[in-house]
Amino acid sequence: MVASSLLAASSFVPVIGSSLVTVAHAEDQLSAKVGKPLQDAQTALGAKNYAKAMSAVNTADAVPGKTDYEKYTIAQMRAAVAASSGDVAAASKAYDVLIASPRTPAAAKQQMLMANATMAYNAKDYAQAVPAIERYLKIAGPNPQMQTLLVQSYYLQQDYKNAARVQQDQINAEIKAKHVPAENQLQFLATCYHQMKDSANETHAYVLLAKYYSKPDYWAMLIHNLAADPQMPDALTFNLERLRMATGVLKEPSDYMDMVERAVQGGLPQLGLNLMNQAYASGALGKDAGAAREARLKAMVVKRAAETKASLTADAEAARKLPNAAPSLTAGYNLVLDGQVDAGLALMREGLAKKPVAPEGAKLQYGMAQMDGGREDDAIKTFADVHGDHGAQDLAQLWTLLISKPSK
Incomplete structure (x- = not known):
């Protein structure tokens, strides 16, 4: 279920080379000592010769007395080369320089934050992806794609508790906004709680699945989980059996008999009789090898119901x-x-x-x-x-x- 329910990760990395819009200043120009190696880096990057490109970036960075604009442009090129080559650590450091700079417009900063986080995720560096995604969400606000990556980043580190927390928050926000949560989000939440062996919260997740996506498999799993809860009071067993009957999960004649007997033991023989009559009408009772025993139980229930009525x-x-x-x-x-x-x-x-x-x-x-x-x-x-x-x-x-x- 996990693999099928996860959304595909984005491979988006914004272009951050010479096309990036920055806040311009009159003195913004590159000296020949800086401009020439950066041009070489651009050419090598276009040819996908990442080692040569990074070497040229380092040559430019080694020039003494650089202006702020030159430092900024070098950081742009370093981020472009590192991101393209998959060097997450180097790209992340370069992005930090660009994000901290007043030269970078707010919209571009958000793009960089997203690229930094997505790059770490795609490189399977989930420990780095988590803080990067959280930083993006804090600054840019809710983003379904990035929230999904955050959930996955936690899950793929086997941090099921935080994966469930983030997924639950996303689902709660959808419900609060009167929207129907995505089915795969609810499936994923159930999976997280299953991994944590948290049967109570796993059950809550299946309640939502049954509510918004009423499928037989969800009802069956939901009822199974309820029955498997060792702390469920015995007094609720009768109600659970009624639910099984109402959803078509109650199958065996012995289960019907147990339900009816519990109704009688609970002082509600007429309810037991009503349920037994429904079972006879549906063919669940009276047609199997235990028909005679079932008839004797019905006679007893009829008698008890009459006594209670009196x-x-x-x-x-x-x-x-x-x-x-x-x-x-x-x-x-x-x-x-x-x-x-x-x-x-x-x-x-x-x-x-x-x-x-x-x-x-x-x-x-x-x-x-x-x-x-x-x-x-x-x-x-x-x-x-x-x-x-x-x-x-x-x-x-x-x-x-x-x-x-x-x-x-």
């Missing part, structure tokens, strides 16, 4: 009197599943006010209830307020994507 009112009244949040959240969700959406959501809000043990997970559950109750716009608002690492925020963002832009 005690809805009593459960809601009891939950209101309890100081902890979970009973109100569960009883409220069951009211929503029974069609009493307003009453159920109101009871869940009471639960949220009781300071749940896992507040982000509780907000996620509330958003799911809103979604299941047909209040999708409200669910999106709730999901936007879910934060935290290790699953809750990422799951909330993914459900938002599925609500607003269903997976194909």
Whole structure:
């Protein structure tokens, strides 16, 4: 992925010989002692005889009593010869002289800064390229091409942390400007975090890929990364399984059975029954060797759902009197599943006010209830307020994507 996602490096080196525009002065002229070897250098450079050209530049530079203009012109020619021959160190020193000179117009200075940085990158001198690119960006401002080279320069030195930092900043700027980040930038960000073994941030990168470029591979990788996070609370596993089902990633009958059982264990048998009915309708259950076992599980879920429905009112009244949040959240969700959406959501809000043990997970559950109750716009608002690492925020963002832009 890395090789295919990187943008090709520019080989641009501006012409800095006699055609460079400078600030002119009345006394600007070359003496014969300086002008003759510089003319020889120009001729040798045109013939690509770089050693002869640099020797002529050195001859001119050795002349005593040079004027500022002569020193400047020598630096121009030295930079041209060094850049053309690939002598990064010599070219960089010559560029520094030219950039520091008041004779060089601001626009030309920016060209030189870019050439210096690009030259170091093309020479694979990434340690030199990084400060040169950063210097350019500081003076010239944002430039997508140069920012890409900066990211690559860090990455190719295996400095994945800084590569990710710069790439993330570029992506954040695009999003803030209401632009869609480039797909290869998001891929590259995910690659950086993968190299760092930072699964949480790698997951965030795939969230953005799924958001802006909804492809099956991104969903599969995203869900895999969420499931692989060892710090993801067990309480979120059921939500993750629902996401797998919604995106077509949940395949095995045993996985469907596990999801339904988790719904029942969580006090939401009607939700488990709804999901099981969907699985039967799609052919995921009831047609395999375990059909008999699946039928027994369904019978149990139907029975539990009926029992819960019969005690809805009593459960809601009891939950209101309890100081902890979970009973109100569960009883409220069951009211929503029974069609009493307003009453159920109101009871869940009471639960949220009781300071749940896992507040982000509780907000996620509330958003799911809103979604299941047909209040999708409200669910999106709730999901936007879910934060935290290790699953809750990422799951909330993914459900938002599925609500607003269903997976194909």
